[in-house]
Amino acid sequence: MAAKEIPDLRTLLGPRRGGGLRGRGGGRGGFGTSHEEKEAVRDSAVRGTDQDAAGSRVSCVELGYLDDPYAELFATQASTRRLPLLNRGTYVRTSAIDNLVDRFLTTSPTSPKQVISLGAGTDTRFFRLKDKYPNAQLIYHELDFSSNTTAKLHSIRKHSQLHQKLPTNTHPLSPQSDSYHSPIYNIHPLDLRSLAASSSDTPPPNLPNLDPSVSTLILSEMCLIYLQASTVSSILKTFLTHYLSPTTPASLILYEPILPHDAFGRTMISNLSTRNIVLPTLTAYPELGDQRMRLKQCGFIDGYKGADTRFIWRNWVSEEEKERVASLEMLDELEELELLLRHYCVAWGWRDSASGEKDVFSKAWEDTREQV
Amino acid sequence: MSIGGSDLDRAITQLRACKPIPENQVRELCYKARELLIEEGNVVGVDAPVTICGDIHGQFHDLMELFRVGGDVPDTNYLFMGDFVDRGFYSLESFLLLLCLKVRYPDRITLIRGNHESRQITTVYGFYDECLRKYGSVNVWRYCCEVFDFLALGALVTGAATSLTPTDGPIAESIQSMDIPDADCDIEIETLNAQGEIMYRYARNSDSQSSAASQANSNAASSSPIAPTPSNTGPAGTGATSSANGSSKSETGAVLCVHGGLSPLIDTIDKIRLLDRKQEVPHEGAMCDLLWSDPDEIDGWGLSPRGAGFLFGADIVKCFNHKNDLSLIARAHQLVMEGFKEMFESTIVTVWSAPNYCYRCGNVAAILELGEDGSNAGFVRRGNGERGGGGRGWVLGSNDGPNANGMSNENRRLSSVLGDSMGRPRDGPGRRYRVFEAAPQDSRGMPAKKPVADYFL
Numbered sequence: 001m002a003a004k005e006i007p008d009l010r011t012l013l014g015p016r017r018g019g020g021l022r023g024r025g026g027g028r029g030g031f032g033t034s035h036e037e038k039e040a041v042r043d044s045a046v047r048g049t050d051q052d053a054a055g056s057r058v059s060c061v062e063l064g065y066l067d068d069p070y071a072e073l074f075a076t077q078a079s080t081r082r083l084p085l086l087n088r089g090t091y092v093r094t095s096a097i098d099n100l101v102d103r104f105l106t107t108s109p110t111s112p113k114q115v116i117s118l119g120a121g122t123d124t125r126f127f128r129l130k131d132k133y134p135n136a137q138l139i140y141h142e143l144d145f146s147s148n149t150t151a152k153l154h155s156i157r158k159h160s161q162l163h164q165k166l167p168t169n170t171h172p173l174s175p176q177s178d179s180y181h182s183p184i185y186n187i188h189p190l191d192l193r194s195l196a197a198s199s200s201d202t203p204p205p206n207l208p209n210l211d212p213s214v215s216t217l218i219l220s221e222m223c224l225i226y227l228q229a230s231t232v233s234s235i236l237k238t239f240l241t242h243y244l245s246p247t248t249p250a251s252l253i254l255y256e257p258i259l260p261h262d263a264f265g266r267t268m269i270s271n272l273s274t275r276n277i278v279l280p281t282l283t284a285y286p287e288l289g290d291q292r293m294r295l296k297q298c299g300f301i302d303g304y305k306g307a308d309t310r311f312i313w314r315n316w317v318s319e320e321e322k323e324r325v326a327s328l329e330m331l332d333e334l335e336e337l338e339l340l341l342r343h344y345c346v347a348w349g350w351r352d353s354a355s356g357e358k359d360v361f362s363k364a365w366e367d368t369r370e371q372v
Numbered sequence: 373m374s375i376g377g378s379d380l381d382r383a384i385t386q387l388r389a390c391k392p393i394p395e396n397q398v399r400e401l402c403y404k405a406r407e408l409l410i411e412e413g414n415v416v417g418v419d420a421p422v423t424i425c426g427d428i429h430g431q432f433h434d435l436m437e438l439f440r441v442g443g444d445v446p447d448t449n450y451l452f453m454g455d456f457v458d459r460g461f462y463s464l465e466s467f468l469l470l471l472c473l474k475v476r477y478p479d480r481i482t483l484i485r486g487n488h489e490s491r492q493i494t495t496v497y498g499f500y501d502e503c504l505r506k507y508g509s510v511n512v513w514r515y516c517c518e519v520f521d522f523l524a525l526g527a528l529v530t531g532a533a534t535s536l537t538p539t540d541g542p543i544a545e546s547i548q549s550m551d552i553p554d555a556d557c558d559i560e561i562e563t564l565n566a567q568g569e570i571m572y573r574y575a576r577n578s579d580s581q582s583s584a585a586s587q588a589n590s591n592a593a594s595s596s597p598i599a600p601t602p603s604n605t606g607p608a609g610t611g612a613t614s615s616a617n618g619s620s621k622s623e624t625g626a627v628l629c630v631h632g633g634l635s636p637l638i639d640t641i642d643k644i645r646l647l648d649r650k651q652e653v654p655h656e657g658a659m660c661d662l663l664w665s666d667p668d669e670i671d672g673w674g675l676s677p678r679g680a681g682f683l684f685g686a687d688i689v690k691c692f693n694h695k696n697d698l699s700l701i702a703r704a705h706q707l708v709m710e711g712f713k714e715m716f717e718s719t720i721v722t723v724w725s726a727p728n729y730c731y732r733c734g735n736v737a738a739i740l741e742l743g744e745d746g747s748n749a750g751f752v753r754r755g756n757g758e759r760g761g762g763g764r765g766w767v768l769g770s771n772d773g774p775n776a777n778g779m780s781n782e783n784r785r786l787s788s789v790l791g792d793s794m795g796r797p798r799d800g801p802g803r804r805y806r807v808f809e810a811a812p813q814d815s816r817g818m819p820a821k822k823p824v825a826d827y828f829l
Contacts (some may be wrong), residue, residue, distance in 0.1 A: 049829035056828070085498070088827055222829055263709060271732060271826055330679045332487065332497070335707035339733060341612030344828060
C-alpha cells in the first residue's frame with residue numbers, strides 16, 4: 001500500500017478524542033493545577049462546546065428537523081447522528097429562537113435592526129436570515145473567542161455559499177484573520193469578560209459598525225451561563241449603556257438550563273463538571289421566575305418573559321409541525337425528553353424607547369405566550 | 373467448543389467481571405438460548421415468589437447492584453421485563469450475562485422481550501455500535517437479535533400472596549416510625565431502600581387481617597368500577613379465576629408482566645398466546661403494542677406520542693384485569709424517577725430498574741418482589757405456617773424447590789368452576805419494592821470516551 005493510501009487514523013478521531021480536551025495535563029480538573037491552569041482548562045472546554053452545538057445542528061438538518069443548508073459547512077467533525085431526544089431538543093431550541101427573531105424582524109420591517117449574538121460560534125443564523133429576509137435592514141454582529149472566530153472565518157472563506165452572501169466591496173476575508181467587518185455582518189473576536197472588566201480608564205473595546213441607536217436584539221444561546229453572575233450583569237450593562245444609547249430599544253433572548261436542584265439538575269451539574277464545564281448562573285437563577293426577575297433588573301423593564309422548552313414544544317409549535325417532526329424519527333425516550341426539555345428555558349426581555357410608547361419589541365413579543 | 377456446564381460457569385464468571393466472552397462462545401450461547409426459549413410460550417408461567425425487574429439498558433454495574441439488593445441468581449427467582457440493551461455502555465455484557473444465567477438456571481430467571489430487543493431500535497440506540505466496536509464485526513449483534521426473536525412477550529405470575537411478611541428490618545432514618553403500620557397488620561405494600569431499611573409500609577384495610585377466608589373474599593380493597601364483562605372459562609390467566617383454592621385467604625389474581633402494556637387487539641391473555649412472536653418486532657399490531665404501549669390518564673385508547681403502540685386508560689386496565697382475572701399488571705418501559713409507580717388504584721405498576729438512566733437522569737431504580745401465597749407446595753414457610761393466616765409466611769430467598777407445585781393449577785381450575793369471585797375486584801398481591809441508586813461512579817469504570825452531546829451546550 002502506498003503511503004498516501006494509508007488513511008491518517010487521527011483524522012477519523014473527533015477533536016474531543018484526538019486533541020483538545022484530552023491533550024491537556026492534569027486530568028479532570030486536575031489536582032495540583034493552579035487557579036490559572038484550571039481557568040484555562042475551563043475556557044478551552046467552553047470553546048469546545050461550540051462544536052457540540054454544530055454537530056447537533058448537522059444531525060438535525062440531515063434528519064429533516066431543521067432546514068439549514070449552512071450547518072454542515074461549519075461543522076468540523078464528521079457528522080454523527082444524535083439521539084432522537086437530542087435532535088428534538090435542538091429543534092425546539094432553534095425554532096423557538098427563530099420564532100422570536102422572526103417576530104422582531106417582521107415588525108416594522110423597513111426600519112433598521114441590529115442583532116448581537118454572544119458566543120455565536122458556528123451559528124448559521126445570519127446566513128439563514130439573509131435568505132429569509134433579503135430586504136431587511138439588518139446589521140448582524142457575532143462575538144466569540146478568537147479561536148472560534150478564526151475557525152468560522154476559515155469556513156466562510158472556504159465555501160462560496162457563505163462568502164457570496166457578503167458584500168464584495170468591503171473588508172476582504174483575509175487568511176488567518178479572526179475578525180470581519182461590513183455594514184451587514186461583523187465578527188468580533190473577543191473574550192466577553194473584557195466587556196465586564198472595563199472602567200473609565202480602560203473603556204470597552206471598539207466594536208466596529210455597532211450602531212448605538214438602532215433597535216437591538218442581544219442573543220445568548222448557552223453563552224452567558226458560563227460566566228459569573230456579576231460578570232454577566234456588567235457585560236449587559238456595558239451593552240445597554242455604553243454600546244447602545246440608553247434610549248435605544250433593546251432586548252435579550254437567553255437560552256440556558258434551569259432547575260439545578262432536582263435530581264436531573266444535580267446530575268447535569270456533576271456530569272458537566274467532569275468535562276470541566278461549569279454553569280455559574282444556573283444556580284444564581286434556578287427557576288423561570290428568577291430568570292424573569294433578572295431580565296427586569298438588567299433593565300428590560302417593558303417585558304420579561306420565560307418558558308421552558310417543554311412548554312414551548314407544546315404551545316409554540318403548531319399541531320401540523322409537531323406531527324411532521326414526530327414522524328421524522330421513532331422517539332422512544334419520551335420521559336427523558338420531557339425531563340430534558342423542562343430543564344432548558346428561553347427567557348426574553350426588552351425595553352422600549354424612552355418615549356413611553358409601544359415600540360418594536362412590545363409589538364413583536366407582547367403576544368408571545370409565556371409559561372405561567 | 374460447546375458452552376455448557378463448567379464452560380458456562382466460566383462464561384458467567386467472566387461476564388460478571390464485565391468482560392465480553394469470545395465470539396464463538398456467544399454463538400454457542402445464543403444457539404442454546406434459542407433452543408430453550410423456543411419451548412416457552414408467548415406468555416411464560418411463573419410461580420411466586422418472584423422478583424420483577426424493569427429496564428436495564430446496558431447499565432451493567434447497576435445490574436450488579438440490582439443483584440446485590442435483590443439477591444443473586446439462583447437464590448432469587450427473577451423476571452426481567454425487557455430492554456436489556458441500548459443506551460448504556462455495557463449492553464453486551466448485561467444481555468449476555470442474563471442470557472448465560474437463563475441457560476444455566478432456566479427455571480430461576482425469566483426474560484421477556486422489550487421494544488429495544490429489536491434490530492431496528494438497536495441500530496439507533498447503541499447496541500449495534502457497541503457490538504461492532506467490541507468485536508469488530510456485527511456477527512454478535514446478529515446472534516443476539518436472533519435470540520431477541522425468541523423471547524417471550526409476557527409472563528403470568530401466579531400464586532402470589534395478598535400480604536407481605538413484614539420485613540424485620542430497621543426503619544430508615546428519614547422516616548417517622550409512627551407512620552409505619554404495625555407488623556401485625558396485613559401488609560400490602562412495603563418499600564425498602566438498598567440497605568434493607570423500611571422506607572414505607574402500607575396496611576390493607578383492617579378487615580383483611582381476619583384469618584377467615586369468607587371475610588377476605590368479601591373484602592374489597594379497591595373500589596374500582598369494573599365493567600361488567602365476566603365471561604370466564606379456562607385455566608389461570610385466560611379469563612378464568614386463577615385464585616388459590618377457596619379455603620385459602622390468599623386470594624389474589626394472577627399478575628401479568630409485559631414490557632409496554634395492552635393492545636386494543638388483545639382482550640384476553642389467550643390472544644397473546646396465539647401470536648406468532650418469532651420475528652422482528654413489527655411496526656404495528658398486537659405484538660408491537662405489547663412492547664410499546666403506555667398507561668395514561670385518559671379514557672379508553674389514545675395515540676402514543678412514541679409513534680408505536682397506544683396509550684390506554686384506567687378503564688381499559690380494569691376491564692382487562694377483570695376479564696382475565698388479574699389483580700395487577702406489572703410493566704416497565706417508562707422512566708419513573710422514584711423507580712416504580714402504581715396507577716389506576718394499583719391495577720398497574722411501572723417498574724424501572726435503571727438508576728440514573730443514561731448516566732444523566734438522576735432517578736432511582738426499583739425491583740418488585742411478590743411473595744408466595746402458600747398454595748404452592750414445597751416451600752419453606754416461616755412461623756406457624758397457618759393456612760389463611762394473611763398470606764404471611766414466605767421467606768425471602770428461601771425458595772429452594774422451584775416448580776414443585778404439581779397440583780396448584782388443578783386447584784385453581786376447580787375454584788374457577790366454583791365461581792367464587794365473579795365481578796369482584798381482587799386484592800392486589802402484597803408488593804415489596806426495593807429501591808436502589810446507581811452503583812458508585814468509581815466502581816463503574818466509565819469509558820474515557822463519553823458520549824458527545826449529553827446536554828445542549
